[in-house]
Amino acid sequence: MARPPETGLDPGSETGTVADSDRIPALPGDRGRMATRLWNLVLGLATRLGFSREWWLLVVAAGVGLIMGVAGYLFIKPIQWLEHMAEELGTESPSTLLWLLPIVPVIGAVLTGLLAWRCPTEFKGHGVSNVIYGVIRKQSRLRLRLLVRQWIGSTLTIGSGGSAGPEGPIVTIGAVIGSNLARLLRLDAKSGTTLLGCGAAAGLASVFNAPIAGIFFVLEVLLRDFSLRTFTPIVIASVLAAATTQSILGSNEPLFGVGPEFFANSPVPFTIGMTPAFVVFGIACGLVAVLFIRTMQWSEHCFSRIPVPDALRPGVGALLLGILGVAYMLLVAPRGTDLTSDPVPPFFGNGYMVIMRLLDPDSYVDAEGSMIADGTGVVIGILLLLVVLKIISTSLTLGSGGAGGLFAPALVVGAIIGSMFGLAVAQTGWFPGASPAHFALVGMAAMVAATTHAPMTGVMLVYEITQTYSLIVPLMLCAVLSVIVGRLFYRESVYTAELAAAGIRVGGSTDLTVLRQxxxxxxxxxxxxxxxxxxxxxxxxxxxxxxxxxxxxxxxxxxxxxxxxxxxxxxxxxxxxxxxxxxxxxxxxxxxxxxxxxxxxxxxxxxxxxxxxxxxxxxxxxxxxxxxxxxxxxxxxxxxxxxxxxxx
Missing domain, CATH: 3.10.580.10 (CBS-domain)
Structure with a gap:
């Protein structure tokens, strides 16, 4: 059997003609024939101008970046609007919100379940896991229904109070757009995989204004391919997506997350004496990451055994989440500390309000109304409770079948653990110049790294968000240690655990990347x-x-x-x-x-x-x-x- 011809532009053409494999078949109708002629004309012109397949891919990658810059904005804004409405309602009418806590999440979850039932996917996993499955089993071919399911489902889940993040869905949305654009342009499997990575990186870069983190996330988690042919288009897409979103916003702050203003006037020198503390902290983050991943797995297993239709199963998890929220508002929130003053439970939604408070150095000043006004011991106890509640609420939301990402919950848990550790270190007087906010920041990077097994993604994400270079050394140290400890106790990441449970081996070498293409x-x-x-x-x-x-x-x-x-x-x-x-x-x-x-x-x-x-x-x-x-x-x-x- 002869080797099938490759698609794409013929780099060896000297006549400026388009290879037969590049020409698309004539589409039906007058408009179809006109589109066919136009596309073949574009391909011929590109060949005459000297564009080889690799150069043409860079142009397409730039287009993907521009598309995702707009898509990221359109995806996040409705979620922000729904969360703002909930906060306003909780401020103006707390009793009404208390009654709605067990109702609204159920409505959003049931609608999400019905959407998943109407738009089934071959692999029953969360968004990023579906993308990885598409890369290693389907030659990076992702169906458009996955985009619909993630876009609408995650908006319903997060907007109604489900504990999940928008980063995973926007990565999935970008991957689907890149994959289907490659199919539309009739590119080969290798180019399709690259465009899938371009879309995913561009999505993450758009919402966080972190193009480097988007690049490393795709290379470390999705593609596991660091070749120059793959790297260059992804860089272009990621940078253009971040630039497009910032042009729409008219500022240099991330669309969704924490900006660098929190650390503008709070530098922290890292000395050799701090190393033992950060080593212990990195180990602790690795252990908590394993607990987080295993709890998610246990939750999925338990919900799969509940004798209810799959479409209604997310509603069960949302009901339990609502009951947990009501209990928190009745038993914990009345204590009146700064940590418990939010109009909605802090473990609902994406949790970025908690991160913003924990990363503000002023929150740790011992003054009336501050977070530590009631004593450090009380604050550490509440923070420990929030860690447990965030892990449980995320497991209830996503383990039952809700739509959303695991990126944001990992950031929240990391920030809380870092704040706890920083308060404990401050009590010892070990580092008088260090604020617990610095440990919260390092904890975010370490937890993301440990749950995704992507240390450079965690480091670059936090670095780009804060634009603070003075913390880059402890960031790298804790991120690497947390991954080592996490893999020592459990080999799978939060994304590959679902694939491993289905008997799918992910691997991590370039050889596997070639075999899968x-x-x-x-x-x-x-x-x-x-x-x-x-x-x-x-x-x-x-x-x-x-x-x-x-x-x-x-x-x-x-x-x-x-x-x-x-x-x-x-x-x-x-x-x-x-x-x-x-x-x-x-x-x-x-x-x-x-x-x-x-x-x-x-x-x-x-x-x-x-x-x-x-x-x-x-x-x-x-x-x-x-x-x-x-x-x-x-x-x-x-x-x-x-x-x-x-x-x-």
Whole structure:
């Protein structure tokens, strides 16, 4: 089977013509034919101007960045408006809000569940996990229904009080836009993966005004590919998205998050004497991250066993969240401290109001009305309670099937733990010049790093938000330590845990990245030599000598795949050569060998070769079709893999 032609512009063209694989087929109707001619004209012009496939991809990446800069703004603003309405209602009529706490989240969650029921996805996971699944199993092809589900569902979930963040959804939205734009432009799998990463990075850069963090998140978490061919378009998309959003806002502050003004006048010198404290803090963040991930898993397992329809299951979690919110407002909020003065429970929504308070150094000044006015011990106790409540509320919201991201809850938990640790250190008088706000900031980076297993993402995100370089050393130290400790106690991140539970191996090397960009269709297949179950062993020997093969495909009367006879099995039968004429195929047939389809990625094929210790596997044209169209051999797979590595 010949190698299929690559799509994209033909970099070797000297005549300025467009390769046949680049031309799109004529669309129906007059407008369709006009669009076809226009697109082919654009491709031809780009070729004449000297744009190779890589340069053309940079232009498309820039377009993705501009689109996501606008999309990020349009996505976040409704969520902010709904949260502002809740705060106003809680300030003007606290009793009304108290009655609505167990009702509004349920309404938003049920609507989210119904939306998920109407827009199902192949992999039942949260947004970023769905994107990772698309990268490693579907050649970065994401359906538009995932965008609809994440955009509307997360707005309903977060806007109604669910404990989740908008970063995961905007990453997913950007990934879907990039993936479908690649499909529209008929780009190959490698370019499609790059555009998916461009959209995801641009989304995160847009909402946080953190283009570097967006780049590292995609490279560390989604693609795990640091090649220059992938890196350059993602940089362009991320930078343009952040610039577009800031142009719309008319300021340099992040659209959603904490700005650098909190640390403008509060520098903190990092000395060697502070190292032990930050080492202990990094270890603590790693342990809490493991608790966070395991609680999420346990919650998903418990909710999956509740005998209610899937569409209504998020409502159950929201009801429990509402009851938890009412209990908090009745039992904890009346204490009257600055931490408990919010009109809504602080563990509802994205929790950024809590972060803003904890990152303000003035909150830790011992004055009337401040956070520590009632004593440091009381504040530490309340903060510990908030950590527990935030983890539980996030597990109730997302574990039951709500839509939203895990990024914001990790930031909130990290800020609270950092504040607790900073207050405890301040009591010792160890670092008189350090504010608990500094530890809260470092805690955000460490918790993001430990939950996502992406240390550079955590460091760059917090650095770009605060634009404070003096904390970069403790940020890096705690982020790396928290990841090491987290992986020591639990190998999976908050995103890959869902994939691991489904039996999907993520891996982390460039080799896996190459294998996932290739499918069985890309490998030249051997023609199948078929036999029937009732054929004799002598026929196997005759076919082996005639076609110089050792593996045979066993099919039924309708030519449907049944199993294989491998060379190893045939050699074992030859020990009793005089009995070969009496031997039938079904006596040595292996029915445990799985088949492949043309669209299976090569990492899946390699796993199946290893699991079943086989040298050949039968290939079907598509799932459900039992007819064998070829045989995939381990040797040809590795040859294609080596060829792809040489080209990458």
């Amino acid at each position: 290739l499918t069985v269709r890309d490998v030249p297949l051997m023609p199948p030599v078929t036999v029937r179950p009732d054929d004799s062993g002598q026929r196997l020997l005759d076919l082996s000598e005639r076609f110089a093969v050792s593996d045979f495909v066993v099919v039924d009367e309708q030519d449907n795949y049944l199993g294989m006879v491998t060379g190893t099995d045939l050699q074992a039968a030859l020990v009793f050569r005089e009995a070969i004429p009496l031997l039938q195929v079904n006596e040595i047939e292996r029915t445990d060998l799985p088949s492949m389809v043309l669209d299976d990625t090569l990492d899946v094929a390699l796993d199946r070769f290893s699991e079943h210790d086989a040298a050949s596997l039968a290939v079907l044209s598509r799932p459900g079709d039992g007819r064998v169209i070829g045989v995939l051999t381990r040797t040809r797979l590795m040859r294609e893999y080596q060829h792809a590595l040489a080209e990458s």
